[in-house]
Amino acid sequence: MKLGFLYAGQGAQHPGMGADLYEKYPAFRAALDGADFDVKTVSFTDPDGVLNETEYTQPCMVAFAVGLTDVLAEKGIVPAAAAGLSLGEYSALYAAGVLDGADAVKMVSFRGKAMTDAAKGVESAMMAVLGADRETVSAACKAASDLGVAEPCNFNCPGQIVIGGEKAAVEKAASIAKENGAKRCMPLKVSGPFHTRLLKPAGDALAEYFKTVTFKEPKIPVLHNCLGGEKAASDTIPALLERQVQSSVYMEDCIRAMAALGVDAMVEIGPGKALSGFVKKTLPGFPVFAVETAEDVEKLPELLKEVAFK
The missing domain is CATH 3.30.70.250 (Malonyl-CoA ACP transacylase, ACP-binding)
Structure with a gap:
């Protein structure tokens, strides 16, 4: 069975996200504990009220996605293609083997700060x-x-x-x-005015940062936000990520492109169910499942079996 993984973007975060996963799955704990700041505390209780600030939201969301991807992999549930909404694209690159988990979390921490800086002074x-x-x-x-x-x-x-x-x-x-x-x-x-040309300073900052990072070849297709599909041979992932932060996100196109690759169902890696809603409006009747909690993880294999036997 071929699955497409969709990774949530900024706005889906909430205090308490991942707490039950952290309690139950060592792979999830490893992803959060390996971050370079206290992702666990910010994600679970947010005592300082910073979870909704871009520079904290992004690493917390990607750490969540990395951990949950690893939990599903242990159950034999892996993607045949991946995409993500905005910062979720970095999680998709992790799923494709382009980035390791720690690098992805550090990268979006830098990205969040760069985006915040670029938006300063702009009404x-x-x-x-x-x-x-x-x-x-x-x-x-x-x-x-x-x-x-x-x-x-x-x-x-x-x-x-x-x-x-x-x-x-x-x-x-x-x-x-x-x-x-x-x-x-x-x-x-x-x-901030995200994914507009006003974020060019953030793109410039990312371009410099990417010079310090090793990007591996993707093991599965990744549908890129700024293209609405797979990259061409002439495209480089760092250049696409630089462009992504300051240009339109074609999520509808990515969803259609994923379906065209022949996936049998899509799995949204949460928190939240926004992308599942996008799939239902873009491809009515297409199987899509949102996974955010330990209960969702345990139910997913049976739900996928139902799709396989239809």
Whole structure:
């Protein structure tokens, strides 16, 4: 049975995530204990209230993903392809053997700090636009550009596109999108204009950091955010990650590309179920399972058997 693993992005984190997994599975404990700061305390109880700060969120999420990937591997549940939403792409690269776990956690810790630094001094906003197509949203952003940067930054699934940039421009773009048929525009609680050209300083910082890292060849296909599919032979993973932080995330396209590879089901490595929702809206009826807790881990083999025997 071929499985596609999908790794959650920023926004799914919550205090207590992974506590039951840490208690039950040594492989999960090893991933968290091997991080270069106290991921366990921040993830489980967040006593200083920092879990939602980008530079803490990212390593906590990737440590969670690394640990859960290792737990599933011990049960013989491994991916035939992988993708992730934004920072989740680093977890997908771990699943593909491109990065080791400790390197992936350190890398996104650096990435989170670089993104935070790049966003300083920018009055930014991000807005989820619901019920509009890509052309409508892109045109609205272009029409609002007289007030600053407004760009589509996440193509999540049909009818759900996120725009980001400078606050006044984003608000104008959202208003124009609604005038042209969008059903709803929802402000998102974020700390920067992520996946827009305003994050170029973060991309530049990552490019320098990547010179110190060894990237191995992927053992399975990875669907890259900024491409919406697999990389070409001429692409390098460091260059794609540099580009990813400052350009649109084509998650809907990655989901479609994963299905086209012939996977029988997709498994979302949590916390959260956002990506499962994207799959259901993009590919109605396609088998997808969210795994976040020890109970989910124990149930997954039987759920997969049901799919295999259909």
